[in-house]
Amino acid sequence: MNAIRTRITGVVPWVTLTVAALLLVACGKDGAPQNSETSSKRFPGYQQVGGSGDAAQLWFNPTDISRSGSSYLIHALKAFPQGYARFDVATNCRDMTRRQAGTQYRADGTAEQEYPGNDSAVLAKSEPGMTELMTTACGIAMASRSIAGDFNAPAALELLYGPYDESTKTASWADASVPADLPWRDNLQLAPGKVLAVTSMAIFNLTEGGKEKKVFVTNAVPDGGGCHACTGLLGVAVFTKDGNNWKVESNNPYVASMGAMGSVGSHFEWAAAGDDTYALIVGGDDMHQGYQTSSITAFIRGKDGAFSTAIDDADTGASDQETLSTKVTFIKGKNAAHYDVKVAFSYSLPGQAAYIADHVYQYVGGKYVLTKKDDPPKFVQTAGDTSSANAGASVSPASMQVAPTMIPPSTASLAPSFDCSKAKSDAEHLICSDPELALDDVALASIFIRAKAAVVDQIGFKERVRQQWNYREKNCHDRDCLLRWYADQKAALSQIAQTGRLD
Structure with a gap:
């Protein structure tokens, strides 16, 4: 102002x-x-x-x-x-x-x-x-509060959060008060009194009620943060054009704590989710225990301007050579106020045709419910052999419980399951510098994918992984702690892979 x-x-x-x-x-x-x-x-x-x-x-x-x-x-x-x-x-x-x-x-x-x-x-x-x-x-x-003239990200960041730094393209948010009940809040790694650095992630045009509007999407992370297990803080504000000014219609700085490496996601879309409803779609990719995970989350904008989670879906590849991507489509169906949602997962291996698996959601009883889920492809191969693949066949939890043949990599080429150039925590630096720990990380990746395929309670499994990952990042600052952590996790995930149960 x-x-x-x-x-x-x-x-x-x-x-x-x-x-x-x-x-x-x-x-x-x-x-x-x-x-x-x-x-x-x-x-x-x-x-x-x-x-x-x-x-x-x-x-x-x-x-x-x-x-x-x-x-x-x-x-x-x-x-x-x-x-x-x-x-x-x-x-x-x-x-x-x-x-x-x-x-x-x-x-x-x-x-x-x-x-x-x-x-x-x-x-x-x-x-x-x-x-x-x-x-x-x-x-x-x-x-x-308003932005005079053309809408621009620096002015919007400064207006909503605080002083803008042109060199870092971030605004400094000094008085964030993240709700205590926000899921995955602890993964923000926000210490008391810590300043958040806020970045513009996407800007969408919206015409509503005859008015021109801007949807402004932000990511906030503690200044200097961004460990592998660290989430970002998703914020969404809507500005309305009033003459030559852009005024704040609504601001939701605490939509979700999500993502990895301090970022809420890598791609964003704005889509009609009903005849008079809109949704923000956030997608992200991550290397998790050596395998690529592709995730998608859709947030519905309510009449009060608040955003709520409608769809939260993800899958992890069954091979370290496999790549995944996702695409979300809202399809007008029987419910004009809440369109059906199709999430298409695309799986591919080098030299192989892509395999598409659809997940379909419909609005039932006041929420979106999964009504159709195609099986992912079954790729049969041993470590070091990327030419053998069978895409399109259905996969069962039992078939995923058989451990693949493992060929120990040479020490010279040994690397853990994540990008060491982005290592932040003590644990990640130790794993990247120690061949035995790196080998443990790769071995755990194989067990993890089998456990994920076998477990019945996927939500509980995701929460368990989060808790164990957080424990490692917070408590393991030496080699012995990491060796014990990997031994415990390999034993626990192997049990889950065999039984499909978390207990």
Whole structure:
């Protein structure tokens, strides 16, 4: 927001304020309610926060609310029986405020003493009247936030999150408050007080209700973060064009904690999910235990502007030579408000024709339900032999329980299942530098794929993998710990591959 900052200085303004402050004594904590129009006339340039209680003692300048880093800065006044105080309040416009030091004046307008502030941000509700001040002022600030002229990512990032750095193409988000119940929250690796670096991932055009809009997709990760197990924080904001400005219609900075290496995904789409509904589709690829995993997630935009997960689907290749890709299509069916969804997984090996497996979802009972799932292809081969493949045959959990013939790789060519150039954690650096650990990583990859194919509870299996992976990244900082971790995981996953059960 391009606010013109105004400071009340000099003799004439302070005389005006002195008279206003004296008049204000009559409407203190127990005074009669005052409407905004009357208040603005009695206290030029300022609006009374409330008509009674502590809020009646507080005033703010509604035309001069500016950004200060990741917060908004509000110019405020507080009336006392024999004078008033003038100070600024910084707030995240959600729950935290910081009253900055100011000056307390006598009734005649002369400075009396310093008006103390908070040493750091505090909960707004902990200070009398501050919640009302934050709510009222932020309501005005949020409604007036806009980008002048052409829509662009740097301006949008700075407006939504904080200062933008052209060299890194990121905005610095200093006051993120990630919901405690957000799934996979811990995988963000966000330490208290840590700054998030926010990047623009995609911008989509949208025409809705005759208005031109922009859908702005972001990824946030702790500054310097991005380990293999680390997720990114997906955010989605919608801007509406108003004359020559782009105004914020809705902002959802905590849509999901997802992805790997600190990124929520690698490809994004915006699609009609119903006659009057839209969806954001996020796809990603990752090398997991030596095999490629391709995932797709569709988020439906509700009438309130919030996004909820509709489809979350993924599969992992059965060979280290196999590549996967996904494509999502919303198909108009019997339910005009919620189209059917087809997720097409494409599997391929070098020299082989691609095999397509369709997963079809339909909206039933208030949610999307899987109604059709083609079997993945069965590729039969031993390690080091990429020419033998049989695509198109159905695969059963039992057939996947037979371990493939393993040919130990030479030490010279030995590499773990992930890209060592992206190693971040102590565990990943150790695995990349130790041939025995790298061999354990490759061996575990073979067992992992058989366990994944055999297990009945896929959601529970995914959660188990996440927990074990997090344990390794957090606790294993030496070779002995990693050797024990690999031994335990090979034994546990082998049991799952044999029984199909997690217990």
